Amino acid sequence: MFCYNHKLRVRYGETDKMGVVYHGIYPLYYEEARTEMLRSVGLSYAELERQGVMMPVREMHVKYTAPAHYDDLLTVCVEIRQMPGARAVFHHRIQNQEGKLLNEAELTLVFVSMATGSPCRAPQAFTDVLKPYFD
Amino acid sequence: MFCYNHKLRVRYGETDKMGVVYHGIYPLYYEEARTEMLRSVGLSYAELERQGVMMPVREMHVKYTAPAHYDDLLTVCVEIRQMPGARAVFHHRIQNQEGKLLNEAELTLVFVSMATGSPCRAPQAFTDVLKPYFD
Amino acid sequence: MFCYNHKLRVRYGETDKMGVVYHGIYPLYYEEARTEMLRSVGLSYAELERQGVMMPVREMHVKYTAPAHYDDLLTVCVEIRQMPGARAVFHHRIQNQEGKLLNEAELTLVFVSMATGSPCRAPQAFTDVLKPYFD
Amino acid sequence: MFCYNHKLRVRYGETDKMGVVYHGIYPLYYEEARTEMLRSVGLSYAELERQGVMMPVREMHVKYTAPAHYDDLLTVCVEIRQMPGARAVFHHRIQNQEGKLLNEAELTLVFVSMATGSPCRAPQAFTDVLKPYFD
Numbered sequence: 001m002f003c004y005n006h007k008l009r010v011r012y013g014e015t016d017k018m019g020v021v022y023h024g025i026y027p028l029y030y031e032e033a034r035t036e037m038l039r040s041v042g043l044s045y046a047e048l049e050r051q052g053v054m055m056p057v058r059e060m061h062v063k064y065t066a067p068a069h070y071d072d073l074l075t076v077c078v079e080i081r082q083m084p085g086a087r088a089v090f091h092h093r094i095q096n097q098e099g100k101l102l103n104e105a106e107l108t109l110v111f112v113s114m115a116t117g118s119p120c121r122a123p124q125a126f127t128d129v130l131k132p133y134f135d
Numbered sequence: 136m137f138c139y140n141h142k143l144r145v146r147y148g149e150t151d152k153m154g155v156v157y158h159g160i161y162p163l164y165y166e167e168a169r170t171e172m173l174r175s176v177g178l179s180y181a182e183l184e185r186q187g188v189m190m191p192v193r194e195m196h197v198k199y200t201a202p203a204h205y206d207d208l209l210t211v212c213v214e215i216r217q218m219p220g221a222r223a224v225f226h227h228r229i230q231n232q233e234g235k236l237l238n239e240a241e242l243t244l245v246f247v248s249m250a251t252g253s254p255c256r257a258p259q260a261f262t263d264v265l266k267p268y269f270d
Numbered sequence: 271m272f273c274y275n276h277k278l279r280v281r282y283g284e285t286d287k288m289g290v291v292y293h294g295i296y297p298l299y300y301e302e303a304r305t306e307m308l309r310s311v312g313l314s315y316a317e318l319e320r321q322g323v324m325m326p327v328r329e330m331h332v333k334y335t336a337p338a339h340y341d342d343l344l345t346v347c348v349e350i351r352q353m354p355g356a357r358a359v360f361h362h363r364i365q366n367q368e369g370k371l372l373n374e375a376e377l378t379l380v381f382v383s384m385a386t387g388s389p390c391r392a393p394q395a396f397t398d399v400l401k402p403y404f405d
Numbered sequence: 406m407f408c409y410n411h412k413l414r415v416r417y418g419e420t421d422k423m424g425v426v427y428h429g430i431y432p433l434y435y436e437e438a439r440t441e442m443l444r445s446v447g448l449s450y451a452e453l454e455r456q457g458v459m460m461p462v463r464e465m466h467v468k469y470t471a472p473a474h475y476d477d478l479l480t481v482c483v484e485i486r487q488m489p490g491a492r493a494v495f496h497h498r499i500q501n502q503e504g505k506l507l508n509e510a511e512l513t514l515v516f517v518s519m520a521t522g523s524p525c526r527a528p529q530a531f532t533d534v535l536k537p538y539f540d
Contacts (some may be wrong), residue, residue, distance in 0.1 A: 036414075
């Protein structure tokens with residue numbers, strides 16, 4: 001299993017008239033955390049795309065427990081529980097600065113060749129780096 | 136069962152560098168469709184909030200099948216399959232102008248009193264209007 | 271001079287905790303109105319890009335007078351006061367359903383060849399359609 | 406004169422189909438930088454609102470020179486050139502990791518009492534902290 005915690009601040013423009021973060025903003029937070037998680041192990045999603053592989057989201061399931069507010073310092077946890085194959089499943093959990101759980105999400109991403117538009121295996125560099133965490 | 140179809144256009148700023156609509160944009164499309172669905176039966180979500188009841192999203196589950204592109208004319212279907220009680224479940228389905236299914240979603244919203252912050256029953260006006268569809 | 275009015279509804283997710291539309295959302299409204307203005311004269315910005323020309327924004331100047339609220343039905347006016355050459359200047363004005371002026375903006379866009387990344391003249395089809403309005 | 410530099414990463418969802426950051430995203434970057442600038446001198450915009458004063462944007466003028474890309478590490482500079490009175494003018498300048506200037510902006514914000522909705526003077530705590538920079 002692989003875990004990573006990323007911290008980010010809530011922007012004013014990410015709140016809505018309820019005074020809390022709009023439910024449709026969290027996918028951006030999850031995405032930012034996945035990018036930083038990859039960077040933490042020496043991988044770059046930007047580089048992955050330059051090499052012709054992209055990872056679109058196929059499924060997203062979010063359970064909202066409590067709201068985040070403007071200027072909250074959130075911790076976005078990223079977990080990969082199984083070695084990614086043709087698809088990679090990411091579990092996210094967001095907590096605020098008091099440690100309160102705000103929401104949990106499960107996102108399934110697939111590897112797609114940008115040249116063919118078809119699903120492909122995870123690139124070697126990607127699996128090489130992650131493998132040790134799942135042995 | 137209650138069904139409603141709402142049409143909307145994809146904005147340029149809603150796409151990402153993959154050239155398609157960012158997966159985190161669809162919650163805005165579902166929201167717009169729910170608002171129009173309510174308007175179609177004489178209800179106003181804005182009015183609901185003025186009367187002190189809000190409907191935060193508690194759960195969202197999206198399955199992405201195919202991407203939407205800039206300037207696509209999408210049809211966002213809203214379905215309520217069961218008479219809302221303390222919670223209301225909305226099923227969404229988005230198709231493009233060729234009738235191709237792009238994604239499906241299930242969102243659970245709850246009624247919350249803005250005065251107390253606690254869950255409450257759906258307002259009478261709300262249930263009165265929807266009831267006939269579930270008899 | 272060429273004028274066009276486009277109507278759109280404010281989404282919930284476009285408001286912020288002040289209870290009004292976030293100032294950074296209006297560029298999306300202006301963009302939507304420009305797309306529809308072009309469509310109204312038989313032009314398609316999507317088609318323009320498929321033919322290899324894009325129109326990035328080079329300058330944007332907005333004056334905010336009054337706020338828009340959730341569910342407001344806005345009228346976004348688009349004006350082209352001078353025949354576009356290498357650049358096209360769009361004047362926007364947004365009013366709410368009571369006719370109240372909310373904000374005014376001036377955006378300068380340039381024509382850029384997607385192949386070379388360099389500025390180019392407006393495509394023939396584009397100028398042919400607009401010319402009659404400026405004679 | 407008061408200057409502050411804030412660093413932030415471009416998210417994937419902030420790009421558009423041109424492959425670069427959408428022009429309407431930068432207001433969010435400027436806002437984030439202003440919040441951090443205030444924090445750097447011991448002020449909190451969130452706290453300002455809790456005390457009943459908000460700062461809506463009245464005018465925004467942006468000049469775009471070059472685009473930002475996904476995963477770019479941007480430096481957003483905030484400058485206050487004159488001691489804020491009833492209004493505060495912020496100059497922003499964004500550079501990428503190579504030091505290239507991407508855009509410049511001038512935003513005018515006003516102090517407004519949330520109780521009355523009317524303009525007000527900057528709160529004492531606010532002016533006390535900034536004054537030394539303008540003597």
